Amino acid sequence: MSPAYRSLSSRIVSLWLGLLLLLIRVYAYEKISNETLNALPRPNDDFDIHNGALLSPILRTRVPGTPGSTAVLNHFADFFRTTLPEWTIEVQNSTAKTPTSKGKEVPFRNFIATRDPPWASAGDVERLTLVAHYDSKIEPKGFIGGIDSAAPCAMIMHAMRSIDAALAKKWSAMKEQGLDEPLEDAHGIQVIFLDGEEAFKEWSDTDSLYGARALATHWDDQFYPAMSEFKTPLSSISLFVLLDLLGSKSPTIQSYYETTHWAYQNLAALEKRFKSLKQFKSSSTDSWFIDSGKDGHKLTPMGGIQDDHLPFLAKGVEVLHLIDYAPFKGFPSVWHTIDDDGEHLDTETVEDWGMLVTAFAAEWMELEGYFDHPATIKGRSDQDSAEAEAIRLNKKTEL
Numbered sequence: 167m168s169p170a171y172r173s174l175s176s177r178i179v180s181l182w183l184g185l186l187l188l189l190i191r192v193y194a195y196e197k198i199s200n201e202t203l204n205a206l207p208r209p210n211d212d213f214d215i216h217n218g219a220l221l222s223p224i225l226r227t228r229v230p231g232t233p234g235s236t237a238v239l240n241h242f243a244d245f246f247r248t249t250l251p252e253w254t255i256e257v258q259n260s261t262a263k264t265p266t267s268k269g270k271e272v273p274f275r276n277f278i279a280t281r282d283p284p285w286a287s288a289g290d291v292e293r294l295t296l297v298a299h300y301d302s303k304i305e306p307k308g309f310i311g312g313i314d315s316a317a318p319c320a321m322i323m324h325a326m327r328s329i330d331a332a333l334a335k336k337w338s339a340m341k342e343q344g345l346d347e348p349l350e351d352a353h354g355i356q357v358i359f360l361d362g363e364e365a366f367k368e369w370s371d372t373d374s375l376y377g378a379r380a381l382a383t384h385w386d387d388q389f390y391p392a393m394s395e396f397k398t399p400l401s402s403i404s405l406f407v408l409l410d411l412l413g414s415k416s417p418t419i420q421s422y423y424e425t426t427h428w429a430y431q432n433l434a435a436l437e438k439r440f441k442s443l444k445q446f447k448s449s450s451t452d453s454w455f456i457d458s459g460k461d462g463h464k465l466t467p468m469g470g471i472q473d474d475h476l477p478f479l480a481k482g483v484e485v486l487h488l489i490d491y492a493p494f495k496g497f498p499s500v501w502h503t504i505d506d507d508g509e510h511l512d513t514e515t516v517e518d519w520g521m522l523v524t525a526f527a528a529e530w531m532e533l534e535g536y537f538d539h540p541a542t543i544k545g546r547s548d549q550d551s552a553e554a555e556a557i558r559l560n561k562k563t564e565l
């Protein structure tokens with residue numbers, strides 16, 4: 167039937183279908199079970215500040231354009247190449263003069279890793295995007311930036327490693343069931359480690375966010391083929407989750423945006439569940455998410471914090487900003503001091519964040535049922551289940 171002959175009613179039907187799809191697209195989010203929460207992989211020693219495989223290589227100075235920066239960039243690339251080989255990695259380069267570069271161009275290198283459903287073309291995938299900056303501040307001399315943002319980078323690495331197999335399993339199950347047809351948008355996931363967040367001299371619009379500004383501009387100008395679902399890599403970001411200044415004990419996280427408050431509330435719900443399942447190691451009893459009880463229309467966050475999300479937010483990207491900032495108290499006490507190093511990280515809190523980001527990504531990607539753990543293996547005997555339960559309980563008492 168050619169469009170000219172479509173009846174009004176069929177148009178209304180397709181309008182409704184369109185609306186429905188829109189709703190599905192916005193609210194695609196599925197809680198994971200207690201069993202899965204209990205069984206999610208833990209970072210174990212990988213967050214050890216001295217020799218942990220994920221975190222320790224980042225705990226060094228990494229000022230843009232220096233060998234430390236290159237070493238950390240290589241650490242990310244090695245991690246994805248060896249541990250997550252199905253991911254596509256790229257480095258987005260730009261240069262800029264800085265107030266301290268004496269007229270020279272400083273290179274900024276953003277690290278981007280992406281995992282899309284194998285059947286989907288790049289322009290048809292919407293992506294959950296997890297972001298942290300990896301550069302360190304040029305002064306004070308020797309500044310490491312444990313919370314700012316070495317630990318957030320490691321949390322994201324752990325989370326991606328923890329969900330990768332489940333994601334692969336889900337996609338192959340979808341393919342087997344013929345659900346790889348483009349009925350709805352394909353869902354992918356993406357990591358961005360940004361360079362040049364810090365100011366070299368004094369924070370200003372031009373002396374800060376070097377990497378974020380370059381990437382937002384680049385992605386806004388990069389068009390997918392004409393018939394694609396999404397126009398640009400920017401418009402295909404379903405949620406931009408920015409982690410910054412995380413890794414101190416008892417953080418305070420405000421909710422900054424009405425349109426992403428529901429995602430914030432899902433994180434808060436996960437925190438609560440982890441705590442009541444005794445799966446959180448840090449002992450704080452108060453919720454980190456102080457706005458979780460608030461109505462999304464009535465958010466009054468304090469701070470107006472300038473961070474890597476701004477160039478993306480300005481171009482219409484949905485942002486969830488996870489930053490430890492307490493009204494009247496400000497940032498964690500080590501912030502931008504020489505004390506923001508590995509030793510001042512609260513390792514238990516870093517680990518809890520790693521678990522929280524993992525669980526959030528698992529719910530966002532709707533991975534319930536795709537994690538390998540005893541409780542979900544079908545056809546097991548009761549004895550096996552009892553065993554699984556015993557293993558589970560044992561694991562809990564080990565905490």
Ligand SMILES: *[C@@H]1O[C@H](CO)[C@@H](O)[C@H](O)[C@H]1NC(C)=O
Nearest residue numbers: 256257258259260273275276
């Ligand atoms: C960025 O620069 C590196 C070399 O430093 C190069 O290997 C890489 O291909 C460049 N990225 C792009 C997208 O051109």
Ligand SMILES: *[C@@H]1O[C@H](CO)[C@@H](O)[C@H](O)[C@H]1NC(C)=O
Nearest residue numbers: 199200438439441442443444
């Ligand atoms: C999951 O754990 C929470 C917190 O301990 C508990 O309130 C809830 O009842 C549990 N749900 C199921 C289905 O066991």
Ligand SMILES: [Zn+2]
Nearest residue numbers: 303314364502
């Ligand atoms: Zn900083």
